Amino acid sequence: MKTWISIPDPSDFTIYNIPFGIYSTPSTKPRVCIAIGNQILDLTIARKLGVFKGLKIKKSVFKNNFLNDFIALGKEKTNTVREIIQKELCDENSVFKKSKNLFHLQSEVQMHLPIAIGDYTDFYSSIEHATNVGMMFRDPDNALLPNWKHLPVGYHGRASSIVVSGENIHRPMGQVQPPNSDAPVFKASCRVDFELEMGFIIGQNTSLGTKINTADAENYIFGKVLFNDWSARDIQKWEYVPLGPFLAKNFGSSMSPWVVTLEALEPFRIKGPEQNPKVLPYLEYDGLKNYDINLEVAIEPKDKSETIVSHSNFKYMYWNMSQQLAHHTSNGCNVKIGDLMASGTISGKESNSFGSMLELAWGGQKPITLNDGEKRTFIEDFDTVIMRGFCEKDGIRVGFGEVKSQLLPAL
């Protein structure tokens, strides 16, 4: 595909991508848009130009605070919208060329949380991450709990506190147990961490009692986002038995503004890791269900330059999204358009590919050194954490942009 629009090189937002988001300007209320190069393209205006005419999409679908109504059109229509935009952006005679207000510079618009998230589920599907945490928190010789290789462990998280990239997060207060003490104290967490994750957005409703099988699962996934599941390790350690993490996680999670469709990720499918022992039949799958997505995390201290502290990849996931969704619905649990399912921290095998400070600095024992010589075991006030992700193959690049947020002091 060759577009007439000018796209910087490299760009996450090539003609092959066309991710969806929600933007506004001081004079325009939130609307659905796509990203192309360093610009956004307003779908309300595109609709007015008549390019989606045959699809009979109501104006309110695009003049909207969220993508949910757009996603609810179904993959057939949303994929057609994406293909029409690609076609117009490659057509030298396109109506897009003459339209005013169709494009804005990304630097001049405000991006919003793209999805009204119903339920948010967080999995724990990186074997390297689960092993690292098990070694530190439990038993180095039996790091993985007995269920881990039999099912994609997951739990429910808090949807209300998910914010878009650019919104900053305050260091949480909470109960922590000081060393050598029986009684907890209430104080600001001193082990605030990021978790490098990706999330997928549910694209179709199911009714209670319906199971989704691994062969169909991707039909229920609209697209993917970058996700920073901020965590307070000291709060987590004290509170998490027996019902799991709660306040250690729900003080805020950060999501990228762009949702990259599964269709855009199609060329980057890759084989998943071998699963041994063999999984139960309802978790078996055929074909390539992992995705080769390069991931990186940078820390940028206040008024200093960033240091990339982790290089990871979504392909490391032991449990793929289809297995996660098949498991999640194996008991009949229903899913809804706009539900978010996150991967859990994505760590690779090498120590520079771990997806959290807990692992990178090994529970505080091995501080990492930033470019300017500062040391970090966890995230400090006014540090900005930036996560990026992109696929690249045969000269085609499809990326997620970034999810970026600063840790502000405790309130």
Place this chain on the structure above:
Amino acid sequence: MKTWISIPDPSDFTIYNIPFGIYSTPSTKPRVCIAIGNQILDLTIARKLGVFKGLKIKKSVFKNNFLNDFIALGKEKTNTVREIIQKELCDENSVFKKSKNLFHLQSEVQMHLPIAIGDYTDFYSSIEHATNVGMMFRDPDNALLPNWKHLPVGYHGRASSIVVSGENIHRPMGQVQPPNSDAPVFKASCRVDFELEMGFIIGQNTSLGTKINTADAENYIFGKVLFNDWSARDIQKWEYVPLGPFLAKNFGSSMSPWVVTLEALEPFRIKGPEQNPKVLPYLEYDGLKNYDINLEVAIEPKDKSETIVSHSNFKYMYWNMSQQLAHHTSNGCNVKIGDLMASGTISGKESNSFGSMLELAWGGQKPITLNDGEKRTFIEDFDTVIMRGFCEKDGIRVGFGEVKSQLLPAL
């Protein structure tokens, strides 16, 4: 207060109650209503009669699938609505007396899930329940984990699978680990249980970073419901480490159709249990924050009469709602109108006051006998579970009606 309307004795829905819900009929789309005696009163019609004139409430607030927009009016207005209804129902010259279609028999309308639930949090705040479970699942001598008396343990649950009383639930399939086996199998749960809970509905939004203190907490609570947190104990046992229960819970939870306001419960405040050790300052509270609400659970096998298997009371809660909400927001987690926070299973001290079959039949060891001689350790296919709750004091009764659902076979 003396009403001109005929109310059976006893009734949960006396003139002192006025709980809110959503009803429809074959010819009327969902609307906000209140319960009085064995009738419902349609607030759309009441509005048309002009009784809420001064409040300037839009028609769409009452012609609505959910109570959320009504709750969003704020306690001052919603309490005024409740008081106006009480006044009219006591006024012999009320316009309510002459209106057609204002009242319907409850037996002739369909009740709906009253709330669009954003996030659902489940606490674990009954010390008797936590102790019983700890004795069975972990260590009888150290039944309570070290954090239990220092904070109201809670976790996030699934909102999408919460259904209204009357909707039936299928026995879930899931992974369970057979005794003396290393490998799990995928099968229908054979330990399906109820959990006798109550939930409260958030009535005011907060922004991320805001803490609610115990003195203010009740201003953020619109009202309460009965809640059956269906659980599959065999699935739970295998999956719940280290991140908490997931598929063992999210196959369905049942909620009563009526939301009883905190204001209706005001006369039934009662002192809570002593908390020892002393709680941290942010969890301290003044005044009477527990509520004396009689609770019971009945099992009704197919084509047989019911047996009441548990008599419990909400007053047993170790952690009260104000403490739960103060804890939940102590890290800055935001809450939204329509969020549901449930108590966790409410067990008393006596063995006939336990709030789950797990406890009543002590993990299967002590089957309970129903009226007709049948034995139960857990819930069997086609059993209906019915939970009821009411307050009674000085001749005043305020109740919740019931939450009732049948367990259907696995799909």
